[in-house]
Amino acid sequence: MKINSLACLSAILLFACNNPSNEEKKSSTGDNPVDYKLADKKNFDTAIGGKKVGLYILKNKGIKAAVTNYGGRLVNLLIDGKDGKPVDVIVGPGTLKQFQDSKEPYFGATIGRYGNRIAKGKFKLEGKEYSIPTNNGQNTLHGGINGFQSVVWDAQQPSDSVLVLNYLSKDGEEGFPGNLNVQVTYTLKSDTAMEIDYRATTDKPTVCNLTNHGFYNLNGYASGSIYGHVLQINAKEYTPVDSTLIPLGKNETVSSTPFDFTKPQAIGARVDDSSNIQLKNGAGYDHNFVLDKKENDSLREAAFVKGDKSGISMTIYTEEPGLQFYSGNFMTSLNAVKGGGKDEHRTAIALEPQHFPDSPNQPQFPTTELKPGQVYKTSSIYKFSLK
Numbered sequence: 513m514k515i516n517s518l519a520c521l522s523a524i525l526l527f528a529c530n531n532p533s534n535e536e537k538k539s540s541t542g543d544n545p546v547d548y549k550l551a552d553k554k555n556f557d558t559a560i561g562g563k564k565v566g567l568y569i570l571k572n573k574g575i576k577a578a579v580t581n582y583g584g585r586l587v588n589l590l591i592d593g594k595d596g597k598p599v600d601v602i603v604g605p606g607t608l609k610q611f612q613d614s615k616e617p618y619f620g621a622t623i624g625r626y627g628n629r630i631a632k633g634k635f636k637l638e639g640k641e642y643s644i645p646t647n648n649g650q651n652t653l654h655g656g657i658n659g660f661q662s663v664v665w666d667a668q669q670p671s672d673s674v675l676v677l678n679y680l681s682k683d684g685e686e687g688f689p690g691n692l693n694v695q696v697t698y699t700l701k702s703d704t705a706m707e708i709d710y711r712a713t714t715d716k717p718t719v720c721n722l723t724n725h726g727f728y729n730l731n732g733y734a735s736g737s738i739y740g741h742v743l744q745i746n747a748k749e750y751t752p753v754d755s756t757l758i759p760l761g762k763n764e765t766v767s768s769t770p771f772d773f774t775k776p777q778a779i780g781a782r783v784d785d786s787s788n789i790q791l792k793n794g795a796g797y798d799h800n801f802v803l804d805k806k807e808n809d810s811l812r813e814a815a816f817v818k819g820d821k822s823g824i825s826m827t828i829y830t831e832e833p834g835l836q837f838y839s840g841n842f843m844t845s846l847n848a849v850k851g852g853g854k855d856e857h858r859t860a861i862a863l864e865p866q867h868f869p870d871s872p873n874q875p876q877f878p879t880t881e882l883k884p885g886q887v888y889k890t891s892s893i894y895k896f897s898l899k
């Protein structure tokens with residue numbers, strides 16, 4: 513995906529000129545003076561339920577990361593900025609205690625056994641109905657009350673740039689059937705990219721939909737709102753949702769709607785477009801985009817996003833059919849994050865490659881069923897550059 517500077521500038525100018533509340537949405541910090549560093553390992557050095565928790569440092573040319581095996585979480589992701597100094601593009605807590613105390617449990621986490629929502633906490637497999645805990649109103653979100661974000665993964669670091677995490681989700685955990693063996697591998701690449709590979713097998717038919725819930729601000733984690741970020745998503749369709757954020761069951765075109773990111777757009781330009789029923793009452797973006805297909809191309813180019821101040825851009829490539837775009841609508845300054853601040857409203861976005869929400873109940877969507885003898889295997893790459 514190539515986005516020229518004129519297109520990006522046009523999108524930003526359109527946002528600045530046409531958004532009546534633009535002044536309220538500017539960064540409160542201006543040029544960010546933060547000296548970005550990796551989290552301190554000693555703040556993660558403990559045990560939970562008899563399992564050792566730690567912080568693992570990964571590095572490669574122009575990129576560093578810190579990952580904790582508590583929830584398989586991305587804690588820091590440092591990208592060299594325009595002046596050569598690193599910028600931490602991950603918003604979230606910086607200590608284990610902050611993660612445990614947070615009312616937002618998904619910061620940077622590996623999400624499973626089922627990423628996104630399942631309607632009313634019920635689904636059927638081979639004629640049998642399963643009930644799983646509801647933790648998002650009447651629905652189940654991100655695997656239930658104690659999803660993969662709450663567990664301690666077994667960790668191995670074979671090299672400076674690779675971390676391998678393993679977890680056995682036992683039959684019946686959070687109501688899901690089957691012993692699910694899961695492996696997640698973080699790899700930092702020499703072309704300033706982070707690859708996340710997922711693998712899982714089961715001994716009973718089950719559902720599986722894994723992703724990472726990184727909260728990104730490409731200007732840096734203490735730089736204010738994401739309204740000026742320019743976003744492009746390679747999706748001509750999305751899945752509209754009901755009032756509980758469950759898909760209505762039919763893909764709709766993004767054309768002539770605020771969901772049209774087929775060309776670069778400033779996120780803040782239309783996020784509060786009250787004329788669109790999907791965005792009314794400040795709901796913002798929390799929707800699945802149906803990624804365009806390419807023949808004979810297992811990794812599709814899903815999205816491009818650029819920080820308006822840092823110049824840092826991120827391109828996402830994935831094997832997944834969907835991308836959940838979340839504009840930080842539920843960030844309400846309740847949780848402590850790195851740098852001594854709070855998770856202020858819309859100071860981060862999440863772009864989660866995954867299968868569609870509620871797929872177990874909507875057979876027209878790509879299946880998330882995993883059977884014994886099959887291997888769940890998928891990869892996503894987040895490539896960074898200075899534009």
